[in-house]
Amino acid sequence: MIIGLASTVKRHPAVGWIRADKVPSDATVSEVLMLRSKVSELEAQISAERMAPPSGSEDLKQGDDEYQVDMAFKVRRHRDFSSSSVREYTGALIVTWNEIFAGIAPTLINEASEDEFFNSLYKYLSSQAREVFRDDKDLEGMELYDFSFKHAQMETCIIQLRALGLIRESQRPRSVKDTNTYWAMTPYGDHLMVQLRAVRRSPTVAVAAKSTNKQSRRNKSES
Numbered sequence: 001m002i003i004g005l006a007s008t009v010k011r012h013p014a015v016g017w018i019r020a021d022k023v024p025s026d027a028t029v030s031e032v033l034m035l036r037s038k039v040s041e042l043e044a045q046i047s048a049e050r051m052a053p054p055s056g057s058e059d060l061k062q063g064d065d066e067y068q069v070d071m072a073f074k075v076r077r078h079r080d081f082s083s084s085s086v087r088e089y090t091g092a093l094i095v096t097w098n099e100i101f102a103g104i105a106p107t108l109i110n111e112a113s114e115d116e117f118f119n120s121l122y123k124y125l126s127s128q129a130r131e132v133f134r135d136d137k138d139l140e141g142m143e144l145y146d147f148s149f150k151h152a153q154m155e156t157c158i159i160q161l162r163a164l165g166l167i168r169e170s171q172r173p174r175s176v177k178d179t180n181t182y183w184a185m186t187p188y189g190d191h192l193m194v195q196l197r198a199v200r201r202s203p204t205v206a207v208a209a210k211s212t213n214k215q216s217r218r219n220k221s222e223s
Contacts, residue, residue, distance in 0.1 A: 062160075073089055076145075099128075104124055108184055167183050169182065
């Protein structure tokens with residue numbers, strides 16, 4: 001009978017075939033359930049931390065805090081390409097950190113090289129500066145072009161967004177010949193981008209007040 005039972009177990013393995021000394025005790029089952037519960041708690045904690053700013057970042061400028069970007073640009077009458085019509089201006093653009101991040105975040109959805117990142121930031125700042133200064137009565141009807149920004153201030157933008165936990169260096173494997181630096185959004189950065197850029201059913205107060213959140217000043221020097 002014992003031989004027959006052993007043979008049957010080998011021929012038809014099943015969950016129910018288990019040695020008596022391997023049967024878990026109530027204490028073992030309780031311990032396993034406790035460990036599973038702990039794992040679930042840790043996974044939930046890790047998930048929550050991925051969607052939150054890093055510890056210590058609360059002391060950094062962020063959100064609707066403002067940042068001043070100094071610049072220089074040229075102005076000329078539309079369709080007048082003579083050098084005598086060109087004037088040079090210097091000025092400052094004040095934007096919030098949320099505005100900066102919302103402006104460049106889509107570039108990082110699938111990661112971007114550092115050059116692409118800087119180019120995206122340059123296009124955003126140029127666009128905002130053109131929007132602000134074209135309302136100046138002295139520049140009405142003029143073409144604004146050839147914007148330039150201090151490289152150190154653009155680097156500060158990258159550093160600040162990284163310190164706020166919105167971006168990080170890419171960890172994607174690449175060819176050893178590819179020595180470029182690549183940037184990607186963090187899960188927290190992706191979450192904030194969606195909150196800032198997703199189209200809502202009705203205009204929010206921030207959207208309605210957009211034009212009043214920006215300030216600018218300029219100094220003119222003729223070339």
